[in-house]
Amino acid sequence: MDFDRRDFLRIGAAVTAGAAIGPVASAMTQVEKEGSTARRWGMVIDADKCSADCTVCVDACRTENNVPRFDDPKLDIHWIRKIAFRPKGIEGATERTFPAMCFHCEHPPCAHVCPVAATFVRPDGIVQVDKHRCIGCRYCVIACPYKARSFVAKHVEPKEGDNPKVPSRTHGVVEKCTLCAHRIDQGMQPACVEACQKKATGAMVFSDLNNPDTDASALLRTGRARQLRADLGCEPGVYYMGL
Amino acid sequence: MAKIKYTRIEGRSGGYYAFMAGSALVASLLPISALILFLQGHHVTGMTNQVPWGMPIVMAIYLIGVSAGSLVLSSMSTVFGKTEYKPFARVASMLAVVLIVAGLMAIIMDWGRPDRVLVPFFHFQPRSMFSLNAILYNAYMLIGFLYLVALFRENEVWAKRLGLSAVIIAVGVHSGTGAIFGFVYVRELYNSPLLPPSFIAAALSSGTALMIIVLKYTFDATGRKLDVGYIQGLGKLMGIFILVVLYLIFIENVTRSYAPKNYEASSFLLLHGGKFTFYFWVGLIGVGLVGPAAIVLNSATGSSVRWILAAAWLQLAGVLMERYLIVIPAQILPLELLPGMEITSVFLDGQFATYSVSAVEWMYSIGLFGVVAFAYGLAIRLWPMLPEEAVMQEPPA
Numbered sequence: 001m002d003f004d005r006r007d008f009l010r011i012g013a014a015v016t017a018g019a020a021i022g023p024v025a026s027a028m029t030q031v032e033k034e035g036s037t038a039r040r041w042g043m044v045i046d047a048d049k050c051s052a053d054c055t056v057c058v059d060a061c062r063t064e065n066n067v068p069r070f071d072d073p074k075l076d077i078h079w080i081r082k083i084a085f086r087p088k089g090i091e092g093a094t095e096r097t098f099p100a101m102c103f104h105c106e107h108p109p110c111a112h113v114c115p116v117a118a119t120f121v122r123p124d125g126i127v128q129v130d131k132h133r134c135i136g137c138r139y140c141v142i143a144c145p146y147k148a149r150s151f152v153a154k155h156v157e158p159k160e161g162d163n164p165k166v167p168s169r170t171h172g173v174v175e176k177c178t179l180c181a182h183r184i185d186q187g188m189q190p191a192c193v194e195a196c197q198k199k200a201t202g203a204m205v206f207s208d209l210n211n212p213d214t215d216a217s218a219l220l221r222t223g224r225a226r227q228l229r230a231d232l233g234c235e236p237g238v239y240y241m242g243l
Numbered sequence: 244m245a246k247i248k249y250t251r252i253e254g255r256s257g258g259y260y261a262f263m264a265g266s267a268l269v270a271s272l273l274p275i276s277a278l279i280l281f282l283q284g285h286h287v288t289g290m291t292n293q294v295p296w297g298m299p300i301v302m303a304i305y306l307i308g309v310s311a312g313s314l315v316l317s318s319m320s321t322v323f324g325k326t327e328y329k330p331f332a333r334v335a336s337m338l339a340v341v342l343i344v345a346g347l348m349a350i351i352m353d354w355g356r357p358d359r360v361l362v363p364f365f366h367f368q369p370r371s372m373f374s375l376n377a378i379l380y381n382a383y384m385l386i387g388f389l390y391l392v393a394l395f396r397e398n399e400v401w402a403k404r405l406g407l408s409a410v411i412i413a414v415g416v417h418s419g420t421g422a423i424f425g426f427v428y429v430r431e432l433y434n435s436p437l438l439p440p441s442f443i444a445a446a447l448s449s450g451t452a453l454m455i456i457v458l459k460y461t462f463d464a465t466g467r468k469l470d471v472g473y474i475q476g477l478g479k480l481m482g483i484f485i486l487v488v489l490y491l492i493f494i495e496n497v498t499r500s501y502a503p504k505n506y507e508a509s510s511f512l513l514l515h516g517g518k519f520t521f522y523f524w525v526g527l528i529g530v531g532l533v534g535p536a537a538i539v540l541n542s543a544t545g546s547s548v549r550w551i552l553a554a555a556w557l558q559l560a561g562v563l564m565e566r567y568l569i570v571i572p573a574q575i576l577p578l579e580l581l582p583g584m585e586i587t588s589v590f591l592d593g594q595f596a597t598y599s600v601s602a603v604e605w606m607y608s609i610g611l612f613g614v615v616a617f618a619y620g621l622a623i624r625l626w627p628m629l630p631e632e633a634v635m636q637e638p639p640a
């Protein structure tokens with residue numbers, strides 16, 4: 001035999017080491033903190049109160065979270081957007097609108113598919129992306145049923161007037177609505193909800209869905225609020241009325 | 244069976260140097276395009292927030308598939324007792340290792356953050372098919388490599404054990420790869436329990452096609468004798484695998500199309516999806532599957548080496564088309580946020596997305612082929628992978 005056995009063994013040892021480290025090391029890490037404990041943050045949004053030409057919530061989010069515009073609809077990042085809807089196949093039906101963002105699902109497919117657990121669920125139900133861990137594989141963008149995620153496909157320079165309270169942006173990772181966790185943690189409402197309440201019609205209501213004494217819980221008890229695509233079983237934390 | 248004498252190729256001819264220089268040149272497209280992706284971001288590709296997975300993922304699952312197919316072929320002699328194929332066990336398993344490495348390169352360099360390549364080794368998510376596959380791919384690479392070592396040492400016992408483990412894990416690897424898509428329950432064109440088995444079937448058919456091509460050209464170029472019976476046998480085998488692929492595609496589409504809620508998805512792929520419908524019927528079904536199957540299963544063309552070779556090329560291209568049609572159209576269809584409603588938004592909700600392969604993605608994909616060709620050329624020059632001659636003792640069953 002004229003091949004160099006030592007060469008083979010050397011490469012073999014390297015491959016073995018590489019393959020062995022992976023599973024062992026990863027098995028030791030924590031995986032998912034699914035299932036809320038005391039609180040479950042959520043929203044109820046009334047489409048009947050949402051006016052078609054209003055973008056107050058969207059603008060507030062862009063300002064609060066420094067969400068840039070690339071002016072390219074295919075690449076633009078959207079944490080919250082207005083969706084216009086009307087029944088299929090009915091001539092002349094009125095078009096109505098509602099805002100949609102990440103619904104902070106109780107069974108979030110985005111977190112389930114994330115290979116490195118960069119997407120995780122906080123104990124209070126907020127689904128977060130650790131942008132220092134995300135490898136940018138975009139599996140979560142594929143798996144989210146609500147189109148709530150955006151991949152940052154372009155470098156973004158921080159600009160004058162950016163809100164310093166939110167982390168700066170890096171390209172190559174996926175991001176989405178954080179439910180303004182940084183505000184919630186200080187006892188405030190998400191920027192979109194606050195803006196809707198103060199500057200618009202108050203179509204958005206935010207609170208702890210586990211607490212029966214909140215506005216959102218009262219709206220849920222009317223029995224008129226429902227989740228989008230409840231059939232999928234993801235249990236979104238955002239409910240809609242008037243759809 | 245007489246002992247097989249394996250030798251390295253001479254590798255001094257002008258042809259060899261031209262092949263190596265050519266493939267090195269093509270291979271260099273991969274790091275160049277990967278660097279562009281990393282530094283510029285994915286906006287230089289055809290990938291968008293509507294179609295986040297493009298050609299790199301297509302190439303990854305293609306290469307991983309061909310790898311699994313090669314590995315199973317390599318084990319035909321060691322595990323399944325088809326000893327007449329023993330002369331090709333080494334080269335097939337070497338190709339399996341080269342192809343899986345290339346497939347992993349295709350995945351990793353497409354990440355937004357390929358610099359975080361070690362992160363998956365330290366964080367694990369047991370519900371993620373990607374995470375599970377990372378383990379499977381590593382194990383597969385390792386076992387494939389050890390199996391190759393056992394083949395080199397002519398250690399029959401270990402070749403059999405490792406070969407069997409390799410076959411089992413190859414099935415796992417490909418079921419897992421199919422499941423990456425099959426488990427995505429919100430997209431009708433992904434969600435299917437048939438994706439894992441149909442990945443395996445296409446892996447086998449394309450792996451066989453690659454073997455036909457590689458053996459024929461290498462043996463001819465190095466002046467080694469290759470019994471035509473081998474090419475004919477592999478051709479028949481490929482034909483049978485293709486029939487299985489066709490059957491699975493048929494069942495999957497009929498089942499999906501039966502439910503009214505899937506009319507839109509099915510009719511998009513099968514009837515009015517523009518280029519995708521064309522790729523499906525002409526590219527995949529016609530040229531990629533029925534064409535080559537008809538060639539190799541017809542007794543006149545099925546015994547002609549030229550025809551079989553042509554069929555193998557068609558099949559290799561056909562499976563690439565199949566991988567493309569698995570990955571892309573499912574992302575073109577809009578997500579149904581409010582079934583029964585028409586929806587629109589600035590985020591292009593409710594609209595059919597568009598995707599076309601960008602220049603960078605072409606470079607990336609072609610570069611991967613260059614990497615495989617270069618590694619193959621190098622391996623047969625460095626180690627005795629190929630038998631001096633492949634003559635059949637008895638015709639294959």
Ligand code: SF4
Binds near residue numbers: 102145
């Ligand atoms: S809406 Fe999408 S991104 Fe948000 S938690 Fe649910 S699956 Fe994840």
Ligand code: SF4
Binds near residue numbers: 110118119139140174
């Ligand atoms: S893109 Fe990031 S967050 Fe999304 S699945 Fe991949 S690693 Fe996880």
